[in-house]
Amino acid sequence: MTPDSQETILLALLVPLVGACGMALAWKRANLRETVTLFTSGLLLLLVWSLVPGVLAGDRPELRLIEMLPGLAISFKVEPLGMLFACVASLLWPINSIYSIGYMRGNRESRQTLFYICFAIALSAAIGVAFAGNLLTLFVFYEVLTLSTYPLVTHKGNDSARQGGRVYLGILISTSILLLLPAIVWTLVAAGTLDFTPGGVLRGHLEGPLLGLLLFLFMFGIGKAALMPVHRWLPAAMVAPTPVSALLHAVAVVKAGVFSIVKVIVYIFGIDLLQEVSSGDWLLYVAGFTIIVASVIALRQDNLKRRLAYSTVSQLSYVILGAAILAPISVLGAAIHIAAHAFGKITLFFAAGAIYTAAHKTEISQLRGIGRRMPWTMLAFSIGALSMIGVPPAAGFISKWYILSGALQTEQLLAVLVIIASTLLNAAYFVPIIYSAFFLREDVGLTGDGHGEAPLPIVIALTMTAGLTILMFFMPELPLALAQQLILTAK
Amino acid sequence: MTLNMLLSHLPALQVVVPLLAAPLCALLRPRHLAWAVATLTSWVCLLISLTLVAQVQAGGTLRYTFGGWPSPWGIEYVVDLLGAYVLLIVSLIAALVLPYARRSVEREIDPEHHSLFYTALLLCLCGLLGIVITGDAFNLFVFLEISSLSTYTLISFGRDRRALTASYQYLIMGTIGATFFLIGVGLLYVLTGTLNMADLAERIVPLAESRTLHTAFAFILVGVSLKLALFPLHLWLPNAYAHAPSVVSAFIASTATKVAVYVVVRFIFSLFGYRFAFDQMQLDWVLLPLAIIGIFTASVVAVFQENVKRMLAYSSLAQIGYMMLGISLDSVTGLTASLLHLFNHALMKGALFMALGAVFYRIGSVQLGQMAGLGRQMPWTLGAVVAGGLSLIGVPLTVGFISKWYLILAVIEQGWWILAALVLVTSLIALVYMWRVVETSYFQPRPAGAVIAGEAPLSLIAPTWLLVLANLYFGIDTGFTIDLAGSAAAALIGGEP
Amino acid sequence: MEFLGHYNYWIVIFLMMTGFYVVISHSNLVRKIIGLNIFQTSVFILYISMGKMPGGTAPIVAEGVTLYSNPLPHVLILTAIVVGVATTALGLALVVRIKEAYGTVEEDEIHAQDESL
Structure with missing residues (x-):
């Protein structure tokens, strides 16, 4: 709780914003602008990671900024879960920036400055969500995140972008205003506080069905977690350029959603309270339903990015499932899955974007034999897919293992079945892609221009994230340590 | 010494300054000069409201009596916390709208009417400030009409001929509203023999059962609701806002209805008393x-x-x-x-x-x-x-x-x-x-x-x-x-x- | 005779309703303004009649007179009359401009012209 770490929190929020101003000033000079982006993202990485040792040692640095409403300040408190989320987001931003440079230049996208600026603002908002010390702060940055990513989703500026943007903004804003906001106000009226408190704040204030209703408002109000039926914004957001889909709709935005859900369950309701009452049980069923149905839909998509999007919907519900099982070990699994899924899914999106940039292909049926032309890309894709399925040596295995252990421990047979079935479904929609990419011959008519690998920055980026996916399997100490701290404080 | 004297007269100056500047504007033919005078006036008004807010925050409610007549007899100006706050809003918007007005008015209004336009705008400002600051029910009616009449004029400056019909429609409804208000005030006067709002508030307490009081309440509320454009008395508003010149839309949309809300609050809560309004009525x-x-x-x-x-x-x-x-x-x-x-x-x-x-x-x-x-x-x-x-x-x-x-x-x-x-x-x-x-x-x-x-x-x-x-x-x-x-x-x- | 005891109020109400009816029912813009005037006049009478004291004289200090009419309503209503005159003037000015712009002062014809645009 040193003043140093307070400053670090503030800097972590401000650095991306200052970087955004820098990018705006350098708008005519692409090289300078991209240097600023890389520099900013690197600096953010250092700042966020410098907080890790303190948090591991038990520090919970706090920072109170301005008092926005009487008794309700914009305040920040770094706790293990937020630390984990911030680490993941800040680690992937520089890599994604490298990728963006290759992608945006390779596809000659317009308005690149606006793109980088919105990206930086979105990252600042994601850090704000991660470090939020109360629900109000979380809500504020949650909305900033939605709005700052809207220009990114609609970047192409054509009719389909407008349609996609409409669904994106419509669902995210309306769920947050219609459900999340009243849930927050209700919590305030009932409990008198909005601070994230270990063990929850609602004990003795609300009970029975009311608690279930409040949980309902929170779970569907946090639309970013893409629980069915409020998931439709995620496939709609796939009209965005791939770096946006990669970092925002596989990492920052969706993880902000499930992160908020875990945070609400652990720090507002309290695991124990939810265990005692049965009014929250439905969450398990909804999460399980989402996992299975989204996987089935993914199976039927031919567009690669849409398949990945539905896979994300399904994977996000793993995190919710992990939290809803309410066993400490499954909550731990949920926390780790935030990181594991991030590394795997960003790799998959990077690969999809690499294919689009090099071969201008978007459909899965066009991918026969592409593994020979783009071996690195498809290798990375395979690693990402393994992580999604949950096979060693990829990070997804670890988190799935913990969630499964939790389900077995609490004898939630349904959860166990869901996890097994979804593993099979995951395999069913990823393995054929890998198989046809490496083992089938290219269609004669589609050989086209004889492309090779994507531009170098893209390949570097996707190799790095694939490496991270493997690395996390062999060295899961850091996320495990943070997640264990979460369990300890939650008790 | 003079500064202190000036400071003690601020409540009067808040209204008097735009009131005097308005005819001055009308006399100034060079249109830029008219604009400059109007802008300067609005800034002076802003300064006065800021000072009033500071004075109220430091020393509580200000009461200013005119011509040395003590309060139930003479007209009294009252600035309490809420009043100071609304004064600040109105003059702040005016002080921002007027610098904006120069180019916009050049584009939208014939040059020979510019001086008159600024005159009407200042009168409207004066009326709105007066409504807020006065502590006398009849005086409030007068300021209400000053602001309304100048608003009708301002709206009719719109380029589209529909601005004329919008203004006419507003004139009819606004006058009916103001007359209703006047009837209500008259009934209150019959009942209590006073027009001072603080005095009224005290004298009507024992009369809570009086049917005249109930009628007065209804007339005043309906009258103000017309100005306020409360559903279903809102019909004048969309046309008026849509066809008025841009400057006027910006000014009245952010001030006129706010002042009307303030009047409602003032009558319901400090004059009639909220227990009377909510329990009895x-x-x-x-x-x-x-x-x-x-x-x-x-x-x-x-x-x-x-x-x-x-x-x-x-x-x-x-x-x-x-x-x-x-x-x-x-x-x-x-x-x-x-x-x-x-x-x-x-x-x-x-x-x-x-x-x-x-x-x-x-x-x-x-x-x-x-x-x-x-x-x-x-x-x-x-x-x-x-x-x-x-x-x-x-x-x-x-x-x-x-x-x-x-x-x-x-x-x-x-x-x-x-x-x-x-x-x-x-x-x-x-x-x-x-x-x-x-x-x-x-x-x-x-x-x-x-x-x-x-x-x-x-x-x-x-x-x-x-x-x-x-x-x-x-x-x-x-x-x-x-x-x-x-x-x-x-x-x-x-x-x- | 209780019924007619406050006959001044009956006059006020009659005038008020007449004026109000004219404003609402007529489509001629000038007539509406006349109706508005009648409506306002009823309020003037309401004020003036309540200042009347039975047996009181004009409020001028003179020997041997103790009962005066209340002068305040008269003063108030002078102001209200001025306001009414201003309103009428402005309203009529608007009607003139409307006549110039539309060529008619009938409300329904004006609406018809605006709709056909």
């Missing part, structure tokens, strides 16, 4: 349904408007409904929400109407179809529209969020969940109609053959953005506004005899 049963229907219908109608100024006019009706909803909740939180929204709505609507004025300045229209593709050609102007729209929707970090938060808090405190849902649903409708503007201006190509519109001149953009920044600032650092609204609300409800 069952005001909540009248006000609440009207507010709800008003919010809902106006929001829905706004979605289908093609003229963006008209759309914002309907949105204003909905916002007036929010303020009335807060009042009718009959709780400190509800009143706080209304008073907060009074200030916040002035900021957002001011910014939005000014931005639309800048659009009109460049393309000569505010039809949605004509605004297609403007986002790239006028980035600052449309940026202001987006920011103002976000505030209207109630997105965090804007003032709109703060108002909405308080309104929902007040409603949930009463346990009225359906009402909370309604407030939230209507803010989503605001999302729909604002997003129509955003999508049209950013995603559609310019209509074929349309002029290439450059960014509006700085003198239009700067005041607009000052208001936009105020929207953001008071949405983040809310200490000042919430404290003021909260303590004013507590004083109004707690200060019941």
Whole structure:
């Protein structure tokens, strides 16, 4: 709780914003602008990671900024879960920036400055969500995140972008205003506080069905977690350029959603309270339903990015499932899955974007034999897919293992079945892609221009994230340590 | 010594300065000179209101008697906390609108009428400030008419001939409203023999059962509701806002209805007393349904408007409904929400109407179809529209969020969940109609053959953005506004005899 | 005779309703303004009649007179009359401009012209 770490929190929020101003000033000079982006993202990485040792040692640095409403300040408190989320987001931003440079230049996208600026603002908002010390702060940055990513989703500026943007903004804003906001106000009226408190704040204030209703408002109000039926914004957001889909709709935005859900369950309701009452049980069923149905839909998509999007919907519900099982070990699994899924899914999106940039292909049926032309890309894709399925040596295995252990421990047979079935479904929609990419011959008519690998920055980026996916399997100490701290404080 | 004397006369000067400057403007033929005098006057007014706020915060309610006649006999000016706050809003908007006016008026109004236009604007300012500051019920009527008559004139300056019919329609309804108000005041005078509002408040306490008092209450409320454009007495407002010159729309949309809300608050809470109004007259049963229907219908109608100024006019009706909803909740939180929204709505609507004025300045229209593709050609102007729209929707970090938060808090405190849902649903409708503007201006190509519109001149953009920044600032650092609204609300409800 | 005891109020109400009816029912813009005038006049009478004291004289200090009429309502209503005159003037000015712009002062014809645009 040193003043140093307070400053670090503030800097972590401000650095991306200052970087955004820098990018705006350098708008005519692409090289300078991209240097600023890389520099900013690197600096953010250092700042966020410098907080890790303190948090591991038990520090919970706090920072109170301005008092926005009487008794309700914009305040920040770094706790293990937020630390984990911030680490993941800040680690992937520089890599994604490298990728963006290759992608945006390779596809000659317009308005690149606006793109980088919105990206930086979105990252600042994601850090704000991660470090939020109360629900109000979380809500504020949650909305900033939605709005700052809207220009990114609609970047192409054509009719389909407008349609996609409409669904994106419509669902995210309306769920947050219609459900999340009243849930927050209700919590305030009932409990008198909005601070994230270990063990929850609602004990003795609300009970029975009311608690279930409040949980309902929170779970569907946090639309970013893409629980069915409020998931439709995620496939709609796939009209965005791939770096946006990669970092925002596989990492920052969706993880902000499930992160908020875990945070609400652990720090507002309290695991124990939810265990005692049965009014929250439905969450398990909804999460399980989402996992299975989204996987089935993914199976039927031919567009690669849409398949990945539905896979994300399904994977996000793993995190919710992990939290809803309410066993400490499954909550731990949920926390780790935030990181594991991030590394795997960003790799998959990077690969999809690499294919689009090099071969201008978007459909899965066009991918026969592409593994020979783009071996690195498809290798990375395979690693990402393994992580999604949950096979060693990829990070997804670890988190799935913990969630499964939790389900077995609490004898939630349904959860166990869901996890097994979804593993099979995951395999069913990823393995054929890998198989046809490496083992089938290219269609004669589609050989086209004889492309090779994507531009170098893209390949570097996707190799790095694939490496991270493997690395996390062999060295899961850091996320495990943070997640264990979460369990300890939650008790 | 002279400074002290000046300071003690500030309540009078607040009204007298624009009143004297107005004829001066009319005499000044060179139009830039008229503009300069008007602008200077508005800044002096702002300075006076700021000083008054400081004085009230330091020393409590100010009472100023005219001509040495002590209060129940002479006309008295009263500046309490809430009054100072509303004075500040009105003069702040005036001080921002007038610098903006020069270019916009040059574009929209014939040169030979400029001096008269500024005269009318200053008279309107004088009337609005007078309504707020006076402590005398009949004097309030006079100022109400000063502001109304000048508003009718201002609206009729619109380029479109429909401005004339809009102004006429407003004149008829406004005069009926003012006359109703006058009847109410007359009945109060018959009953008590006084016109001083503080004195009235004391003398009507034993008369709570009197039928004359009930009639007076009804007449005054209906009269003010006409000025306020409370549903279903709102018919004049959309036309008036839509066809008035841009400067006038910006000015009256963010001040006139706010002042009318202030009058309602003043009469309900400090004159009649809220126990009389709510327990005896069952005001909540009248006000609440009207507010709800008003919010809902106006929001829905706004979605289908093609003229963006008209759309914002309907949105204003909905916002007036929010303020009335807060009042009718009959709780400190509800009143706080209304008073907060009074200030916040002035900021957002001011910014939005000014931005639309800048659009009109460049393309000569505010039809949605004509605004297609403007986002790239006028980035600052449309940026202001987006920011103002976000505030209207109630997105965090804007003032709109703060108002909405308080309104929902007040409603949930009463346990009225359906009402909370309604407030939230209507803010989503605001999302729909604002997003129509955003999508049209950013995603559609310019209509074929349309002029290439450059960014509006700085003198239009700067005041607009000052208001936009105020929207953001008071949405983040809310200490000042919430404290003021909260303590004013507590004083109004707690200060019941 | 109780019924007619306050006959001044009956006159006021009659005038008020007449004026109000004219404003609402007529589509001629000038007639509306005349109706508005009648409506306002009823209020003037309401004020003036309540200042009347039975047996009181004009409020001028003179020997041997103790009962005066209340002068305040007269003063108030002078102001209101001025306001009314201003309103009428402005309203008529608007009607002139409307006549110039539309060529008619009938409300329904004006609406028809605006709709056909």
